[in-house]
Amino acid sequence: MNSSGMSRIPQVPSLLRRISFSFLLGFGLFVLGAGLQGILQQRSLTHISIYLDDLVLGVLAGLMAFAYEHRRSRELRQKLAVISAMTHHVRNALQTISYVPYTEQAKQMLLIQQSVNRIQWALNEILPGEGQEAQNFPPTMAMAKEAIDTEPPTGTTGKP
Secondary structure, eight states, X not given: OOTTGGXXXXXXXXXXXXXXXXXXXXXXXXXXXXXXXXXXHHTTOHHHHHHHHHHHHHHHHHHHHHHHHHHHHHHHHHHHHHHHHHHXXXXXXXXXXXXGGGSOHHHHHHHHHHHHHHHHHHHHHHSOSSSSOOOSSOOOXXXXXHHHHHSOOOSOOSOO
16 A cells, blocks of 8 residues: 555544544533623523523534534445445446356456456446556446457367
8 A cells, every 4th residue: 555545545633633623612612601691691681591591502512413413424325325336346247257157168258357347447436545546437348249259269169
């Protein structure tokens, strides 16, 4: 693994940065609550101020928790979509490989190579960040058909 291949992998914030952000967020809520309580006490709304102050802080904390969970949910959906796409491509390629013993010997190596190319393409395109540069296209049946048509047939036909 080289550093140039790692450039597409998102970096996790350091522990110090996460602690600092959490502390500043909590301190901001404290300052907002203290300021709101001071304003409400100046206006002689002491009966309402107790509940209103708590309500505002509760709503803000709830909104922050919702934003955090929404971001986590979105990231999880993206990861599941990548896993689904990889599963689709790899299963299709493996299905082709599993049927290779039932094809003509001349086509066997070509079908295996096509399946390997499809898996390599999926690894490069769907899971970027490592290895060589990604190709812009997956292996197609048209390319395989052209290669099969140009190969001389092998096997026994019963003719001398």
